[in-house]
Amino acid sequence: MSVYTPVTQAQLEKYLQHYAVGKLISFKGIEAGVENTNYFVTTSEGEYVLTLVESVDISQLPFILDYIEQLSGQGIACAKPIHMQDSKLYGQLNDRPAVLMSRLSGSPLESPTDQQSSVIGLTLARMHQVSEKLSNEKQVHIHQWCTELSSQLMPRLAETEKQTLQHNLQDAGNIAWETLPSGPVHADLFPDNALFDGDRLCGLIDFYHACSAPYLYDLCVTLNAWCYDESAAQYDFNKALLILDSYQSVRPLNNDEQKSFSAMLQVAALRFWLSRLRDTHFPKEGQVVTRKDPAGKQQLLELLGESQTLQLAG
């Protein structure tokens, strides 16, 4: 469980007066999540999730919440932000930006089935199609982000980690980033951010990494997250091909994307290796904190570097 900023009943009751959601019945810190403080909230009008946003600056919220509303408006299943009485999409609670979202049914996935993986491939491609119509603001230059974080981490790393890092940063620099189609993307579509009821996708959550970046990057983050089993150190290539096939049935990759595909899988692994290293070496204080082990992503990088692991179909 991650609760960085505790909330009392009195504080929540007062905060909820900004919304037309009825009277507070109960609330409970959520036993999952890494980066933000989340509570399930039950009121006389319904079920919600309150997030105190810890992971991004308040200036990013209009972009993120607008992106979710645009996706939802185009029929993509996702949690919806609740408007405040004055129509704003976020307020402030305990000095943190606060967002109230609809509570989705379904559960986050641990081990996605083939069918669930196909659904996510299709959904991701549809999200990218919607993004093509949106403005390309809040660009994050992934290579630059990785390079800057690497410089902070370098003095703390073991020799083998440094070598893996340097080699992967160099490969990331060789990608022709400017040629790749880009737009607003989720950027953290791990199975625990997709709530399913059986094979039905109830909705996507946790858009706090959303930014404008290459669609190929978002696809590779998703492939690594859904197909690489960190505990067994195994990449399920059949599942990856299933996701790729469903994705490409809606949005085929162009030549530039196909050329950069293998290198982008490495970048996607590198990005999350670095953020997990950051959370290990520079931990954020909190009442209850969940951390993910960097080792899984380092092993994935080594595996991706060893061989031409995944060939694009078609």
Ligand SMILES: Nc1ncnc2c1ncn2[C@@H]1O[C@H](COP(=O)(O)OP(=O)(O)O)[C@@H](O)[C@H]1O
């Ligand atoms: N809109 C929602 N509907 C239902 N459950 C949610 C919703 N948002 C978050 N959750 C629950 O809260 C957990 C943590 O949320 P998440 O956004 O992943 O946190 P963090 O940003 O800290 O990683 C999820 O695993 C899920 O169980």
Ligand SMILES: N[C@@H](CCOP(=O)(O)O)C(=O)O
């Ligand atoms: N998915 C990332 C961590 C980000 O945490 P989340 O709970 O917001 O998805 C990882 O696995 O490193």
